[in-house]
Amino acid sequence: MPKGKNKSRQPTDNTATELAQHGGEHDEDEEEAELEPGLAKALDLMTNKLMMAINDKLEPLAKTVLSHTTELKRANDRLDEAEARVLQLETANEPHAERIVAYSS
Secondary structure, three states, X not given: OOOOOOOOOOOOOOHHHHHHHHOOOOOHHHHHHHOOHHHHHHHHHHHHHXXXXXXXXXXXXXXXXXXXXXXXXXXXXXXXXXXXXXXXXXXXXXXXXXXXXXXXX
């Protein structure tokens, strides 16, 4: 049955059959037009409350991730600095390597 031809159909409990007939595709505007205003308002309210609850639960996790990201960046910066200093020392001591090896033997 083509979309939009039968807008007055009654809601059914046979969701699986409807999904199979329509391939799981649906138009959000069409669904909202079929909802009663009270039901649409209740769905909006529930959705908003659910989103707030999810955000409240995820906020501490987001703060922790941000904190760890900042700490990792600082540690990475210190590691880069240490690597640069070691490379500088190795380069500066390269001409003296033979003497150091000979002296330590």
